[in-house]
Amino acid sequence: QSVLTQPPSASGTPGQRVTMSCSGSNLNIGKNAVNWYQQLPGTAPKLLIYGNNQRPSGVPDRFSGSKSGTSASLAISGLQSEDEADYYCAAWDDSLNAWLFGGGSKVTVL
Amino acid sequence: QVQLAESGGGVVQPGGSLRLSCATSGFNFSIYDMHWVRQTPGKGLAWVAFIRTDGNIKYYADSVRGRFTISRDNSKSTMYLQMNGLRTEDTAIYYCAIGIAWGQGTLVTVYS
Numbered sequence: 001q002s003v004l005t006q007p008p009s010a011s012g013t014p015g016q017r018v019t020m021s022c023s024g025s026n027l028n029i030g031k032n033a034v035n036w037y038q039q040l041p042g043t044a045p046k047l048l049i050y051g052n053n054q055r056p057s058g059v060p061d062r063f064s065g066s067k068s069g070t071s072a073s074l075a076i077s078g079l080q081s082e083d084e085a086d087y088y089c090a091a092w093d094d095s096l097n098a099w100l101f102g103g104g105s106k107v108t109v110l
Numbered sequence: 111q112v113q114l115a116e117s118g119g120g121v122v123q124p125g126g127s128l129r130l131s132c133a134t135s136g137f138n139f140s141i142y143d144m145h146w147v148r149q150t151p152g153k154g155l156a157w158v159a160f161i162r163t164d165g166n167i168k169y170y171a172d173s174v175r176g177r178f179t180i181s182r183d184n185s186k187s188t189m190y191l192q193m194n195g196l197r198t199e200d201t202a203i204y205y206c207a208i209g210i211a212w213g214q215g216t217l218v219t220v221y222s
Contacts, residue, residue: 035209037155044205044212045155056210088155097169099145099157 004028004089006102012079013110020105022072022089028100032092034072036065039086039104048087049074081109112136112211116204119216126196130216132189132206139187146180146191148202149215158204159191174200196220 005023012018022034034052037045047056049065052072062077072091076083089102118130132144146158159180160169168180179192189206196218203215 037212044214045207046212047210050209086154090155097160098171099147099160101147101155101157104154 003093003096003100004091004102006087006089006105008103009106009108011108011110012076014079014081016079017075017077018079018107019073019075020087020107022074022102024070024072024091024100025093026070027095028070028091028093029067029072030070031094034065034067035090036063036072036074037088037090039088041085045088076107079107079109083107084109112208114206114208114211114213116206116213116216119204119218121219121221122196123222124197124220126220127192127194128196128218130191130193130204130206130218132191132213134187134189134206137208137211140184142208144180144182144189145207146189147205147207147212148200148218149205150202156202161189193218198222 010018010020036049038048039045052067053065064075066073086104086106088104093100113135115133122128143162145160147155148158149155158171161180161182165182177195182189198220201220203217205215206213
């Protein structure tokens with residue numbers, strides 16, 4: 001069971017905006033930066049958002065991250081078919097001394 | 111270009127051992143904390159172990175503590191995971207990772 005909680009799925013039609021949440025505690029998200037990773041089928045995870053809301057070079061600005069208190073969110077604007085993937089949030093936990101992951105949200109483009 | 115490449119996976123019987131390696135290039139290895147993360151096929155990501163830049167601080171997931179040992183050689187820009195006492199539930203793809211990049215993974219299969 002993941003300590004960071006994500007909804008198992010999200011979906012939308014092309015062009016729509018999709019959001020997904022990541023809920024933690026004061027010991028992880030509340031204290032440390034959140035990263036978001038995209039995992040396309042059959043591939044390794046790829047960094048999508050770091051430091052709560054920063055996009056690495058090459059990541060489209062359709063992807064955005066935010067954090068408030070002990071929760072974080074990832075939004076995909078202008079949803080495209082190639083965005084079908086699993087999305088994971090991650091944050092360091094100062095009490096467990098562990099890098100925690102959410103259970104992943106599977107995005108489906110209808 | 112940041113690159114991480116795992117090797118050393120394979121098939122092993124329960125109770126056996128494997129040593130994974132993570133060779134890196136394209137960044138200053140010695141200033142990055144490193145992680146091992148695993149993923150059972152079709153399941154989510156699970157953190158395995160962490161090692162600080164100088165190798166003096168190490169943390170492990172409860173499920174592997176006492177059986178797995180993480181280490182690094184900054185002179186070779188390489189990280190390792192020594193896995194002893196392997197169990198069927200250790201079967202997974204093992205990734206090495208820094209926060210900003212991951213390797214492609216190496217598959218470890220434990221079965222009798």
